[in-house]
Amino acid sequence: MKEKERNLSLEPYLTAVLAKKARNPVVLDLRGLTSIADAFIICSGRSNRQVMAIAEHVQAALKKQGIRPLSVEGNKEGHWTILDYGDVVIHIFFESVREFYDLEGLWIDARRVGIPPELPAAAESAATENDR
8 A cells, every 4th residue: 555545544533632622634645755653733822821731632532542642742831832743743833832833834735634523522522521
């Protein structure tokens, strides 16, 4: 099977990110461009606290599914957190920091992956269940 044809399941990662209302999520398919990851999920929080809350929620939600990060960086100040899950790397930015680093522009050759329209609703439902 060719590298581009290999299926990459992003649903658990996206559901976790969207459950805390991350803003402007973008998924970049990096297969064939780099060996560091197959995909980047890039999103924003409106405040430092939201950035930290998204990162903490993602880790907890994925841990329940047996998915653990290889490393976590930058969650202390809430400007930018990186959750490295091997094939998938999640970047959670404070909005102004995201604009400054412009990862989407840096990886302009990466294919953007659409987020299935039903996923935000599923994520909201999962967030409500977790709050009970």
